Amino acid sequence: MFIYSFKASTLKLFGIMALALIVLVSLIIFIPSYDRSDTGEPVIKNEEINYDKIKTNEDRIQFLSQFGWTAESDPEESVQVTIPEEFDKIFTGYNELQKQQGLDLSKYKKKDLMRYTYVITNYSDYEGKVYANLLVYRNKVVGGDICSADPSGFVHGFSAE
Numbered sequence: 509m510f511i512y513s514f515k516a517s518t519l520k521l522f523g524i525m526a527l528a529l530i531v532l533v534s535l536i537i538f539i540p541s542y543d544r545s546d547t548g549e550p551v552i553k554n555e556e557i558n559y560d561k562i563k564t565n566e567d568r569i570q571f572l573s574q575f576g577w578t579a580e581s582d583p584e585e586s587v588q589v590t591i592p593e594e595f596d597k598i599f600t601g602y603n604e605l606q607k608q609q610g611l612d613l614s615k616y617k618k619k620d621l622m623r624y625t626y627v628i629t630n631y632s633d634y635e636g637k638v639y640a641n642l643l644v645y646r647n648k649v650v651g652g653d654i655c656s657a658d659p660s661g662f663v664h665g666f667s668a669e
Contacts, residue, residue: 579626609665
């Protein structure tokens, strides 16, 4: 059995660490970042999404634009809804969708919310009508979705992903 050992000097150790740091910084600087805007899908900016201070129609449209959506200027529907005290199977599934986007409707059981429904005009790869539903409680968006008008269509969170 052969054992080979060597003693690295402090200068060599710092030289290797400096070289590794230079390679890492070079990779970070020169690796291209890809933007999905060329696919036609909405792009979420790296800014934090603002769910508060949703008082006016313009605020709601601006909220949707944070996710890259363009909505018609007036809501298709504005109704008051009450979150049930006990969630059935369908509402439990809908709340799971809300949890995936960082929201939770179970905090609002037995509360009256406003639901604003807007027509989305820039949804790509779909020919039918697409709606954005916003659930607002005390000037804060507490839930919502993007969905198609087709009964066999789709429902997903505010993000296009």
